[in-house]
Amino acid sequence: xxxxxxxxxxxxxxxIHHLAIVVTDVAASVAWYxxxxxxxxxxxxxxxxxLKFANTSMALVxxxxxxxxxxxxxxxxxxxxxLTTHRDGTRSVYVNDPDGNALEMMARA
Amino acid sequence: xxxxxxxxxxxxxxxIHHLAIVVTDVAASVAWYxxxxxxxxxxxxxxxxxLKFANTSMALVxxxxxxxxxxxxxxxxxxxxxLTTHRDGTRSVYVNDPDGNALEMMARA
Numbered sequence: 655x656x657x658x659x660x661x662x663x664x665x666x667x668x669x670i671h672h673l674a675i676v677v678t679d680v681a682a683s684v685a686w687y688x689x690x691x692x693x694x695x696x697x698x699x700x701x702x703x704x705l706k707f708a709n710t711s712m713a714l715v716x717x718x719x720x721x722x723x724x725x726x727x728x729x730x731x732x733x734x735x736x737l738t739t740h741r742d743g744t745r746s747v748y749v750n751d752p753d754g755n756a757l758e759m760m761a762r763a
Numbered sequence: 764x765x766x767x768x769x770x771x772x773x774x775x776x777x778x779i780h781h782l783a784i785v786v787t788d789v790a791a792s793v794a795w796y797x798x799x800x801x802x803x804x805x806x807x808x809x810x811x812x813x814l815k816f817a818n819t820s821m822a823l824v825x826x827x828x829x830x831x832x833x834x835x836x837x838x839x840x841x842x843x844x845x846l847t848t849h850r851d852g853t854r855s856v857y858v859n860d861p862d863g864n865a866l867e868m869m870a871r872a
Binding site: 678694729755 | 776778779782784785786791792796799801802803816817818819833837860861864
């Protein structure tokens with residue numbers, strides 16, 4: 655396949671909606687990230703938090719909830735499998751890349 | 764600390780320059796990502812590749828080179844330690860968050 659190898663076509667590229675890393679203490683990690691970065695807390699509870707950066711977001715999740723993953727908004731996410739609707743209203747399906755890295759294929763809206 | 768908790772101040776937030784995941788076969792992974800996403804190959808050799816998405820980039824690195832990490836452009840990156848100049852001209856220092864997640868603190872230019 656040959657998708658947009660011309661880097662001038664930025665508007666046509668897919669967007670990385672968020673990246674999720676695993677933390678053991680959400681409140682402590684939110685405090686650490688806020689102390690070290692200019693980021694905004696979009697959501698926070700005891701099980702996860704979402705930190706907004708200028709160009710994408712970082713999710714801090716506890717181990718029981720999700721694997722570390724990258725959420726990418728794609729056309730026709732359902733081509734990767736049945737979509738699940740999440741508590742925040744997004745719809746997605748998890749897929750592994752050839753090395754087992756977890757990717758969350760997200761519908762655009 | 765209280766950095767920009769007002770989400771209207773997007774221009775002041777730090778940017779995520781790239782996220783790096785580990786792959787075993789760079790060429791095979793580049794082909795897989797291009798088959799599944801609209802992304803552009805900014806750089807590729809046998810040891811790593813850089814894929815451009817609409818809002819940030821994804822680095823595919825072989826295990827010997829780097830840990831999985833998140834590269835974030837920050838003010839005064841040297842506050843995190845001595846900066847190293849890399850083969851692509853960027854200057855950065857690696858730091859672990861409280862849970863051992865690797866972060867690359869990058870100077871802005």
